[in-house]
Amino acid sequence: MIKAVCYFAKWSLLASLIALLAGTASSALLITLDWATNTRNDHRWLILLLPVGGFVVGWFYLRFGQQVEGGNNLLIDEIHDPKKTVPLRMAPFIFIGTAISQLLGASVGREGTAVQMAGALADQITHLLKLKSDDRRLILMAGISAGFSSVFGTPMAGWVFGIEVLTTGRMRYEAIFPCVLAAVLANQVGDFWGVHHTTYLAGVVPHLSVWGFVATVIAGAMFGVIGQLFAKSTHALSSQMKKRIAYAPLRPFIGGAIITACVLGFTADRYIGLGIPTIMSAFEQPLPLYDFVGKTLFTVASLGAGFKGGEVTPLFYIGATLGNALAQLLHMPITLMAALGFVAVFGGAANTPIAATLMAMELFGAEIGIYAAIASVMSYVCSGESGIYKTQRSGHAKL
Amino acid sequence: MIKAVCYFAKWSLLASLIALLAGTASSALLITLDWATNTRNDHRWLILLLPVGGFVVGWFYLRFGQQVEGGNNLLIDEIHDPKKTVPLRMAPFIFIGTAISQLLGASVGREGTAVQMAGALADQITHLLKLKSDDRRLILMAGISAGFSSVFGTPMAGWVFGIEVLTTGRMRYEAIFPCVLAAVLANQVGDFWGVHHTTYLAGVVPHLSVWGFVATVIAGAMFGVIGQLFAKSTHALSSQMKKRIAYAPLRPFIGGAIITACVLGFTADRYIGLGIPTIMSAFEQPLPLYDFVGKTLFTVASLGAGFKGGEVTPLFYIGATLGNALAQLLHMPITLMAALGFVAVFGGAANTPIAATLMAMELFGAEIGIYAAIASVMSYVCSGESGIYKTQRSGHAKL
Structure with missing residues (x-):
């Protein structure tokens, strides 16, 4: 009973913190990408800068960001085989790198960015609180859930994505509680910051013939x-x-x-x-x-x-x-x-x-x-x- | 490529067959239980026969049904550790046993009945086609999905239930294709037989405060x-x-x-x-x-x-x-x-x-x-x- 109360108190707190960080980072990303897309649409010549922009981002990653270049793969690897804290710089590097990609017209997405920011920010908690590697794994998984949920406004998919993506054809439930809390709350944080997600036409679903x-x-x-x-x-x-x-x-x-x-x-x-x-x-x-x-x-x-x-x-x-x-x-x-x-x-x-x-x-x-x-x-x-x-x-x- | 085509052909066929058997069995069950419930409501004195009814069913299970008494637990056990074909008699025994329970007023459910009928019927396919134990496990899991789906009219829950129920805190995807087909099609079979599922009031879901x-x-x-x-x-x-x-x-x-x-x-x-x-x-x-x-x-x-x-x-x-x-x-x-x-x-x-x-x-x-x-x-x-x-x-x- 005491064990259960401690478990819930600990993970409610940690998941809320992860949600706050990830939801805020995703909101900032979405606002920035909206700006980048609008600016590119208004100034088509920006595409001419794509090679230079790519070079600059590449140079910064080579010079200062080699440890964080693995991106999502690094996060997944750390969950399977925890070695050391993901450097905080992963967050600003991928944020700025993605913004430049979008501003200048590369064809890339945003979930990797949100997930990496969430994972890097979440991992600072494990470093600050000196948490053990079992806890660290759960925190990184909750970070993935929170990042995915808040960048697309899809808490259900974010929840399961965090526990499903690690291994093909197998799902383990050890992080199911932190992931569901982090996913649901991170999406709420996005709502709080007033971020709007794209809504697509949902047609009438026909009876299955x-x-x-x-x-x-x-x-x-x-x-x-x-x-x-x-x-x-x-x-x-x-x-x-x-x-x-x-x-x-x-x-x-x-x-x-x-x-x-x-x-x-x-x-x-x-x-x-x-x-x-x-x-x-x-x-x-x-x-x-x-x-x-x-x-x-x-x-x-x-x-x-x-x-x-x-x-x-x-x-x-x-x-x-x-x-x-x-x-x-x-x-x-x-x-x-x-x-x-x-x-x-x-x-x-x-x-x-x-x-x-x-x-x-x-x-x-x-x-x-x-x-x-x-x-x-x-x-x-x-x-x-x-x-x-x-x-x-x-x-x-x-x- | 050929391996993939064979896989899909084989499992589409087997899952459809399982769906047909399980969906039909569930439909018969639902119709019977409707009758049993209405009859009991009209004749309250039937509850007086509950002890005798329990004795008769117990006697039949003791005399002819000891091999199938394990019910759902037997199915789960056979999936983890395949030994021998589930006897076909599991289906009529649990069908009649449940109908008597409901007619005379015991407080029991119906998913166990649907799942056991589906599992027992599905396992006859493995026996007839002399399938190996790896295939047998998948067939039994698809049977669970089909039975659950068709008895409640919930194909999504049935699909995942079949792969989630075997082990606490872990899900393996080996049967994910047969289970989704069997669950969706078994529900369609129920629709075909004209079975109606209870619908509950779905209120307006408030914004999360x-x-x-x-x-x-x-x-x-x-x-x-x-x-x-x-x-x-x-x-x-x-x-x-x-x-x-x-x-x-x-x-x-x-x-x-x-x-x-x-x-x-x-x-x-x-x-x-x-x-x-x-x-x-x-x-x-x-x-x-x-x-x-x-x-x-x-x-x-x-x-x-x-x-x-x-x-x-x-x-x-x-x-x-x-x-x-x-x-x-x-x-x-x-x-x-x-x-x-x-x-x-x-x-x-x-x-x-x-x-x-x-x-x-x-x-x-x-x-x-x-x-x-x-x-x-x-x-x-x-x-x-x-x-x-x-x-x-x-x-x-x-x-």
Whole structure:
């Protein structure tokens, strides 16, 4: 009984603190990225600075940030195998790096940024309070939950993501209490700071028909295949760049130059930045069938070249536009299929099908649950044994 | 690629077959229990036959059903440690046993019945097709998902329940694909047979306030404590009965006589059977604060004495009425707290907090998610290391 009271007091306090830090950091990020996106839209010439911006961020990481370059992978690794406190500088480095990526037009996301800021800030608590490594693991997991929850306004997905992302095909509940508190409260902190999250069109979910079921299974498999392709291409480009270009800041410089040339040459502005307007219209009207290919290429180039930012918002874009395309090919409702792609490409590439299903339910309503569960599980099974996070452990073979 | 196609073909077929069997069996059960409940309500004197009915069912189990007496625990055990095919007779035995319990007024549920029928029917497939024990485990898990999904009309909860219930504090994804298909399709089979599931009032979920958060945490802890008390009392009474009354059919005879006397002596009709009307009114108006105690006593007596049926519907009743009582004490909305108790007492006692959260979202809308997650996780952590299923393995200490 006393043990239980101590447990709850301790973790309620720690989770609240993590939520406060993570929710505040995510709010600052969202406000900054809104500014960066608007500024870039108003001043298209900013894309010309992309190579230089990439070089500068790369130089700072090389000079002062080598310990924190692992990003999300470093956090996952520390949870599995705790070694030492994540340096606090991870937070400002990834914050500024992501803001520059977005301002100048790289195609990157924001969940990695929020998660890294949350993880780095949370880990300072373990350092200050001299907590043991068992507690440290739980704190880092709660940090991941809090960062993910507050950056997307999806506490349910954030909660489960923090415990689901560590290992493919296995979930352990040791951090379930700190994670749920941190996720729910971090989202509240975002509300307190007045941050608004994007809302997407949630259409009427049709009654499950035989064809609807078959189409969802087919689409789910495609979502997984594309998720796998995305993860493998990003890793492959990144390792090729590292092998061929020894001086790190030169990689985003060259990558940035190619991206800039392509954006200007092909008027491909719709594939850079977060791409929220295109994601939103993927729920509303038929889009070109190749949009998901464009976004995949620009994101693989951006992340593979070393631009800073997350993977998940581009995965939402790729998924929503692929869903939109599949809806046209399979004669299914566009809104439904865009929503399924939105969550399921992410669920497959991150190996987090339950978090993806919960995200669908909280963003688009509980009725989408059965479709989202089938699509996310199909995507998970079809996305191969590895995913976007290299340090994620393998708990169980999928097939 | 070929491996993947074979995997999907094989498991789509097997999961569909399991769904067909389980969905049909659950539909037959629901129709039968409706009849049994209506008949008992029309003929109150039937409660006088409860001791005799208990004796007859006990005699049949002793004479012909000793191999299948383990029920849900036998299924869980076979999944962890596959030995031999679950006898087909488990299905008719538990079906008829539960119908007699309900007709004559024992306080038992129906999920155990649906799960056992589904498991026994599914396992005949493994026997016919001579499948190996790895496949057999997945089939039994899909059977649990299908049975749970179709008896409550909750495919999301059924899906996760099948993979979450085996081990406390750990989930493995090996059966995630068969389970999601079996759960979704079994529910569709129920729809096809025209079965209607109870719908409960889903009130407006308030914005999370500080007090709302604190009240949910407190209520969640209470839900877990009561869930633990329920599980421990049932196990304790059952083992005392076995120790003191050697002849098995005599246990439900004596238990039934006491229950009958109490029902007639205290006019306690509201605590017998499934108790759906009382559950429904727990969402709508203040009920006596002691209702959850009454239902706990009658259910512990019924299950402990050996009456056949499930635990989960009584747990819904106990949870909804306890939530109703706590709403009055904590000045919270009755509908919200009844809904939280409904899922969270079950989630704690069965050690399935994620299935419980999903159930809340699919029954009461996605907005209840954050409340349900907090309540279910609190209940899970506070419900002790064991639960209603004795053969559930322990994956991780909770505190």
